[in-house]
Amino acid sequence: MLRIDDLVVRYGSAVAVDGVSFEVGAGEMVALVGPNGAGKSTLINAISGLVPPHSGTVACEGRIAQVPEGRQMFADMSVEDNLLLGGWSIRNRDLGEVYDLLPDLAGMRKRKAGRLSGGQQQMVAVGRALMARPDLLAIDELSLGLAPLVVAELAEHLRFLNRERGTAVLLVEQEVTLAFDVCPRALVLEAGRIIAAGPSVELAQSETVRKAYFGDLAVAEMMTGPTAQATTEVST
Numbered sequence: 024m025l026r027i028d029d030l031v032v033r034y035g036s037a038v039a040v041d042g043v044s045f046e047v048g049a050g051e052m053v054a055l056v057g058p059n060g061a062g063k064s065t066l067i068n069a070i071s072g073l074v075p076p077h078s079g080t081v082a083c084e085g086r087i088a089q090v091p092e093g094r095q096m097f098a099d100m101s102v103e104d105n106l107l108l109g110g111w112s113i114r115n116r117d118l119g120e121v122y123d124l125l126p127d128l129a130g131m132r133k134r135k136a137g138r139l140s141g142g143q144q145q146m147v148a149v150g151r152a153l154m155a156r157p158d159l160l161a162i163d164e165l166s167l168g169l170a171p172l173v174v175a176e177l178a179e180h181l182r183f184l185n186r187e188r189g190t191a192v193l194l195v196e197q198e199v200t201l202a203f204d205v206c207p208r209a210l211v212l213e214a215g216r217i218i219a220a221g222p223s224v225e226l227a228q229s230e231t232v233r234k235a236y237f238g239d240l241a242v243a244e245m246m247t248g249p250t251a252q253a254t255t256e257v258s259t
């Protein structure tokens with residue numbers, strides 16, 4: 024449903040995304056990981072149309088909605104008003120589906136968004152994106168600044184959305200373990216290029232990926248146990 028071909032994004036003369044190509048199928052959950060400055064946010068912003076590409080194409084069969092880095096709540100507005108802003112582009116004022124999918128939001132709908140916890144705000148940010156009735160949810164850093172238990176709960180909500188509504192997810196995430204756990208397939212970006220791609224369980228086993236990008240994180244053991252086979256394709 025999403026197809027990226029040879030995408031290049033520049034900031035002046037600096038190349039932030041350097042010839043990236045990949046696809047996300049309908050209802051698929053794909054993680055985009057990589058070190059700081061790799062170009063993850065730039066790539067997701069280009070996919071959402073927030074930054075213009077220098078060259079290449081972004082083709083999407085359905086609607087994309089983004090959950091931005093840092094959540095970007097309208098702090099003085101209520102949760103409900105923040106949600107309604109998410110439906111603005113398609114004139115959707117029906118909050119029912121979002122409250123069905125994320126029932127906690129209904130309970131806090133009159134509260135000011137700025138007074139909520141980080142985890143609650145992230146849930147509002149996801150709900151706000153869902154108001155656009157997206158076929159693909161592009162999430163920039165779900166776990167940013169949140170406690171592990173809160174992140175685990177949000178991840179469960181994502182899996183539920185994907186299962187119940189078939190929403191595809193492109194998850195940009197610093198927390199590699201989380202990203203690999205939530206998304207069956209992953210892309211590893213470095214210096215604007217995809218340097219590895221494949222099933223998350225296999226990427227987690229890749230020595231190259233682990234050593235170069237995730238230090239000593241025992242991602243593989245956490246996900247699959249130490250005996251799983253490494254079959255990932257890694258290009259340099």
Ligand SMILES: Nc1ncnc2c1ncn2[C@@H]1O[C@H](COP(=O)(O)OP(=O)(O)OP(=O)(O)O)[C@@H](O)[C@H]1O
Nearest residue numbers: 034037039057058059060061062063064065066197
């Ligand atoms: N608005 C901008 N103007 C100029 N350069 C930028 C801008 N935004 C990002 N960059 C640069 O583009 C490169 C990619 O940045 P980007 O934020 O996309 O990476 P990232 O992988 O999301 O990093 P992080 O995980 O730290 O958010 C970096 O070198 C960054 O300094």
